[in-house]
Amino acid sequence: MSGMGENIKTRSPYDPASPGAGEAQNQTSSSAPGTAGGVGGNEPMAKLPRLRELPGAERGPATICWGRKVRGSNRLECGEPIDDPRVVDEVMRLINEFLDRVEKHKAVLLSESATPFDNAINALSNWLQEIKVKVGEGGSEGIIRLRNAMLDIGRAMLRLAEEAREGWLKKYRRELEELVERLRSGGVKIIISGDPFDKDVSFTVHLYMDGLAIVVDRVAKRGNITMWVSFTGLEGVRVVVPRLLGDGKLRAMQCGLLLTDGSIHVRGYPMMDTAQLWQVIAWLIAWPGRNHMYIHGLNLNDSGVSVMWRLMAVDHKGAFKNKAEVAEEASKLGDEEFPTFMLYAILGDGNVNVKEKSVRLTMGKSKLELWGGIIERLKSLGFRKKNDNGYAVAYAVNSSKAIELARKMLSDEAVKALIENLAQLPDAERLRRLITLAGMEPGHWAVHQSR
Numbered sequence: 001m002s003g004m005g006e007n008i009k010t011r012s013p014y015d016p017a018s019p020g021a022g023e024a025q026n027q028t029s030s031s032a033p034g035t036a037g038g039v040g041g042n043e044p045m046a047k048l049p050r051l052r053e054l055p056g057a058e059r060g061p062a063t064i065c066w067g068r069k070v071r072g073s074n075r076l077e078c079g080e081p082i083d084d085p086r087v088v089d090e091v092m093r094l095i096n097e098f099l100d101r102v103e104k105h106k107a108v109l110l111s112e113s114a115t116p117f118d119n120a121i122n123a124l125s126n127w128l129q130e131i132k133v134k135v136g137e138g139g140s141e142g143i144i145r146l147r148n149a150m151l152d153i154g155r156a157m158l159r160l161a162e163e164a165r166e167g168w169l170k171k172y173r174r175e176l177e178e179l180v181e182r183l184r185s186g187g188v189k190i191i192i193s194g195d196p197f198d199k200d201v202s203f204t205v206h207l208y209m210d211g212l213a214i215v216v217d218r219v220a221k222r223g224n225i226t227m228w229v230s231f232t233g234l235e236g237v238r239v240v241v242p243r244l245l246g247d248g249k250l251r252a253m254q255c256g257l258l259l260t261d262g263s264i265h266v267r268g269y270p271m272m273d274t275a276q277l278w279q280v281i282a283w284l285i286a287w288p289g290r291n292h293m294y295i296h297g298l299n300l301n302d303s304g305v306s307v308m309w310r311l312m313a314v315d316h317k318g319a320f321k322n323k324a325e326v327a328e329e330a331s332k333l334g335d336e337e338f339p340t341f342m343l344y345a346i347l348g349d350g351n352v353n354v355k356e357k358s359v360r361l362t363m364g365k366s367k368l369e370l371w372g373g374i375i376e377r378l379k380s381l382g383f384r385k386k387n388d389n390g391y392a393v394a395y396a397v398n399s400s401k402a403i404e405l406a407r408k409m410l411s412d413e414a415v416k417a418l419i420e421n422l423a424q425l426p427d428a429e430r431l432r433r434l435i436t437l438a439g440m441e442p443g444h445w446a447v448h449q450s451r
Helices: 083-102 118-134 141-185 249-256 276-288 323-331 338-349 370-379 399-409 413-422 429-438 444-449
Strands: 008-010 063-069 077-083 188-196 203-208 213-216 223-229 236-241 263-265 270-274 289-300 306-312 350-353 356-363 384-388 392-396
Touching: 008 370, 063 083, 063 306, 063 392, 077 188, 083 141, 083 188, 083 223, 083 289, 118 141, 118 203, 118 270, 118 276, 141 213, 141 223, 141 236, 141 249, 141 276, 141 289, 141 306, 141 413, 141 429, 141 444, 223 263, 223 384, 236 276, 249 263, 249 270, 249 276, 249 323, 249 338, 276 289, 276 338, 289 370, 323 370, 338 350, 338 413, 338 429, 370 392, 399 429, 399 444
Parallel strands: 063 188
Antiparallel strands: 008 236, 063 077, 188 203, 203 213, 213 223, 223 289, 236 289, 263 270, 270 306, 289 306, 350 356, 356 392, 384 392
16 A cells, blocks of 8 residues: 555544444344335335334333443443433433334345445545545655545545445344334333433433444433444554645644544543544544544434444544643644644534635533633634524634635645545535635625625
8 A cells, every 4th residue: 555554453442432343232133134014025115113102012121221230341231220200201202213224224224235434435436436536646755645645544434344345244233123122112221321301411221132233322411412333343443644744734633623522532542523524534634643443333314324333543542631731732733733733623523614604613611711812812813703593603704814824724735635536526515615715706796796
């Protein structure tokens, strides 16, 4: 592989959340394909009934219990049983929401041919062809090295997605089908954690099969329901990325990633979970050296099913102690580096509106103190507080100042090339809007406003 070290297959020793082999609370039994909802053969897929639609006797005596930690395992086990009808009602609400989403997306979740990984595989395959063409067109040595690194990263991602697809068709889909059947019959343990009554505290349902761990979470304060599926047994790769940008630019990128979608593992490794293909590549470019990458699971949203990637910068252990340290360093970045920080922060937790000629950055109210020094820098760039919905605050810059900021964020040749190449991925709409905004003429906007 050009420009990168060998991708060595590894397990996931740094993963604090995904279940380990042999830790399942409920072992699966053999199940023929298509057992859930008439999926087998060419028969139409019947609608999955919600639990509340089933008579009590048919529903079966489901086991609901408080979860307790198990030493050496990332999975909870059943502790105290639950019989409070108010708790049971809240549990059933979350379980029914899970069944609703499986029903809504059964074309990719329960199909014998289509899988949740197909979109990522197609997108990466097409993108790799486009980047190969770009490499063939030549350019400066630095840009060629950058594109070759992106090619190698994309190939590693494609291989992982193809292996996950194979595992889904062979094992994980069947376990999901069996789990649905067990939920209908009562033959599954439902483990809960959190607070079912206090809406300011999260409340979570955990469902385990041999190869699947499913989390259905009622988010604290907001009350919306998130859910994801993680896998046991999928292997990852160790990706070695060359240093492609200067230290100042890299530090700015790292700060932007960590203050938005990134985090710091308890062992000190910078890490990120993301469903966006472009962000996987952006992260790896920002953390040169060894990175551990693997497919962590699936997000089940109302709008669709997305593949979750987990990334860990192995060679950057201890780069930051906590996010407060990241924020302090970001606030002190020089005038050349701060726009690069803003680029990654806005692509993570912001928005670019071409029609309104605006750039917006949103942060949770709990982060306001953390972002204090950064907010002062934002104000110096023309950002103003726009709205406060009780949970988050948005700062935005408009008109010619937004265009000027977009141009500054893309003023570095290598950074611009990176964003332009990542913008060719189908999930990179925000990047494409930023490029469009940077190409606008402030004078035209002023003329338009005066009419």
